[in-house]
Amino acid sequence: MSQPTRQPTSQSQSQPFRLRATDEHAPNAATKDLGTPLFPAHEAHSTSVRRNTITTWLDIMVGMVRAPANERAAIRAELETHIRDRARDFQISGVSEAESIARAIAELGDAASLAKRYQEAIQPSFRRRIMLVGTISAATAALIISAATLFSQSGGTGSGSGSAGGGGGNSSGGGTSMSGVTAPIVAAVPAVVTDGVQAASEREISVQRELEELRDQLSKARVELAEQDRALSRARGEVESLQMRLVGAEGRALNAEEDAAQLGRMQRDSMEGQSNMNDRLKEALQQRDKLMRRVEALTKAQKEQLVLAPPAVYEPPVDPSRETLDKVEIVIDQIITPTGFIERLKTKIPTFDVRMNAINATGIPMDAAVAIPVGKLSMSRAIDEINTSITSPDQRLVVRTKADGTLALTTQMDWDQSDLSLVVYDIRDLIEASHESIEAPKRANQSVAGGVLTEMREVITRTVMPEIWQGFAGDISKHGTFMAVNGTLIITAPSRAHHKIDWLLQRCRADVMRVPVLSDLPIAGEAFTTSREAGSATQAQPVAADTVQAK
Amino acid sequence: MSFFETPEPAELIVLSLLAEGRKYGYMLSKEAAARSDGALRLTPGALYPLLKQLERQALIASTWEEIKAEDADPEAAGRKRKWYRLTPKGKRRLEKSVTAHRAWRSILDSFLPSGDQPSAADHGPSSGGSR
Secondary structure, three states: OOOOOOOOOOOHHOOOOOOOOOOOOOOOOOEEOOOOOOHHHHHHHHHHHHHHHHHHHHHHHOOOOOHHHHHHHHHHHHHHHHHHHHHHHHHHHHHHHHHHHHHHHHHHOOOHHHHHHHHHHHHHHHHHHHHHHHHHHHHHHHHHHHHHHHHHHHHHHHHOOOOOOOOOOOOOOOOOOOOHHHHHHHHHHHHHHHHHHHHHHHHHHHEEEEHHHHHHHHHHHHHHHHHHHHHHHHHHHHHHHHHHHHHHEEEEEEEEEHHHHHHHHHHHHHHHHHHHHHHHHHHHHHHHHHHHHHHHHHHHHHHHHHHOOOOOOOOOOOOHHHHOOOOOOEEOOOEOHHHHHHHHHHOOOOEEEHHHHHHHHHOOOOOOOOOOOOOOHHHHHHHHHHHHOOHHHHHHEEEEEOOOOEEEEHHHHHHHHHHHEEEEEEEEHHHHHHHHHHHOOHHHHHHHHHHHHHHHHHHHHHOOOOEEEEOOOOOOOOOEEEEEOOOEEEEEEHHHHHHHHHHHHHHHHHHHHOOOOHOOOOOOOOOOOOOOOOOOOOOOOEEEOOOOOOO | OHHHHHHHHHHHHHHHHHHHOOOHHHHHHHHHHHHHEEEEEHHHHHHHHHHHHHHHHEEEEEEEEOOOOOOOOOOOOOOEEEEEEEEEEHHEEEHHHHHHHHHHHHHHHHHOOOOOOOOOHHHHHHHHHOO
C-alpha cells in the first residue's frame, strides 16, 4: 500500500513543537500562539531519543492529514499525551522507557492508516461530494448516450420510426446495429448508472436518517415549547393573581394610611385637648389653692368678727304720745279714783279718746281710790302709777297716737286688737344664705327652706309677743297669725310686734351675711369682696301688703 | 427497524462511557478494557478518529487541560490533555442508539438457539430446515 510521504517540517525538527489554535476545539482557543512546548526543555535534553521517536512518528502521521494547521496541532497534542500516558503505564509494569514508547506507538498502528481514518473523520463530506459528482456524471453520460443513440438511429434508417431498447442495446425494429464507437459505451452505461443509483440510495438513506433525527428533535422541541407555553400560562396566572393581591394590598395600605392619618389627627386633637385640660386643671388647682387660702383667711376673719360683734339689745318703739304726756302735769292733792283721773285728763286734753269699754273690761274698780303720790306729776307718770295696781300686762292702760294725731287711752289688749296689720316678709335671701352656708345640694332647697322657715317661726312666736299667736288648731281668741309661703313670712300682728319681727330679721341678716358663702367667692381675675352689705338690693324689705288700721 | 438504524458498537460504547462523565481518550480505552475484562479493546487507531468524527457531529464536546508531572518545574508549561463530554445531541443519539441496539438484539435473540438446546447442526437435516 502506497503511503503519502510528507516530510516533517523543518520547524518541528529544529525546535519544540508549538501548538497553534484557531478554533474552539483546539487547546486554549483564545490564544493564537500558546507558546507551550509539548516537551519541556529539561525532558527534551535528557531524553532526546524518546523525543525523536515520538516526534518523528507524530510528524509523519500528522503530515499526512489534510486539515488546517490548528486541527493537525490538536491531533498531534492529543496523540502525544496518549503515547506518554500509555508509555508511563508500561513503565509502571516494568517495561523500559524505550520499549514503552515503542509499544505505545505500535498500538497506534500504521501512521498512514491512522491518518486516513482521521481524514475520513474530519472530512466525511468529501466522499459524499465524490459520490454526488459521480452520480451526476453518470446520469449526464446516460442522457448523452441516449441522445446519441436516438440520433444515430434516426440518421441510419431515415424512417424516423423505431425505438431504442431500454438497456439492452439492441434495436427493436429497424434491423440496424449500433456503431462500433457507441456500442461499448452503451454497454457500460447500466453499470455506471447502477453505481450512481446505489450511491444515491446510500445518500438518500443518510439524508433520511438525518431528516428523521431532525424530526425527532423538532418533535421534542415542540413538546418542550408546549411545556414552556403551559409554564408561561401558569406564570401569567400567578402574575395576575399577584397583581390582584398587590392591588388589594395597595387598597388596604391606603385605607390603613387614611385610618392612621385620622388617628393621628384624633391623637393630636386629643393631645391638644389634654394639654388644654391640663392647663385648665392647673389653673383650677391654682384657683382652688387661692380660694382655700382665702376661705381660711375669711374664716379666721369671721371668727374675729363674731368675737368682736357687740350684743344687740332690742329697744321697743316709743309712742309719740309719751312725749306729750310727759309735758302735761297734773296735781294730785287728795285721794283720786280712776274715774277722777280720766276726768282731769280730759280737762287737760279735750280731744283725748278714752275707751271706757276696754277700760271697764279690765275689771278695775273705777270708783275705788288709787294709790298715787300726792303732788305735781306728769300725766304719763300718773298712768304708770295706776298700772302698778294692774297685774295683767294686757290690761294695763296705754296712751297711743291715732292716725289723725289725736291720743287714745285704752288697754294694751284693746289697742293691739285695733292695731293689727298684715305684713309679708321676703326671707329668701336668708334661706339661700343658709343653704349655701351648709353647702347643701340644690335639690334639697325645699327642705332647707322649710327648715329655715320653721326656725324663723319658732324664733318669732317665742320672742315676739308670744301671747298673741294663734295655735295650729285655730285658737280664735288670739289675733296674731303666722304663715310661710315660698320663702316669705305672712304675718298678721300689731304694729309693735311687726317692729320687733323686723328687728329680728335685720339681726339675722347681719349675722348671716357676715359669713361669706361660696357663691360670693370671686372667679379668677375678679375682685374679691369680703361680704355682702346688709340692706343691699337683694335684701328683702318688709312690705305692707295690707295694713289694717283699726283706729 | 432497518439495518441502518443499528448503532455501531464503538460509537455506542464511547457515548455510553461519556454519559457517565467527562473522560479523555486513553481513559476511555482503559475503561472499555476493564469493563470487558480485556475482551474489548478500543485501539487508539480506531478510538481517536471516532472521537474526532463524533466531535464533528457535535455529539461530544471537548476541552483542554494542562497537566504536569509532580517533579516538573512549576514555571514550565505542561502537556495538554483533551477531555470529552457528551452534548445534549449526543445524549439523544445515545438514547436512540440504545433503544435500537436492544431492539436489534432482541430480533437476533429470536433467531439464536437457546443455550440448553442443541443446535440444528448437531441434530442434522432431519431436525429442521435451515433458517
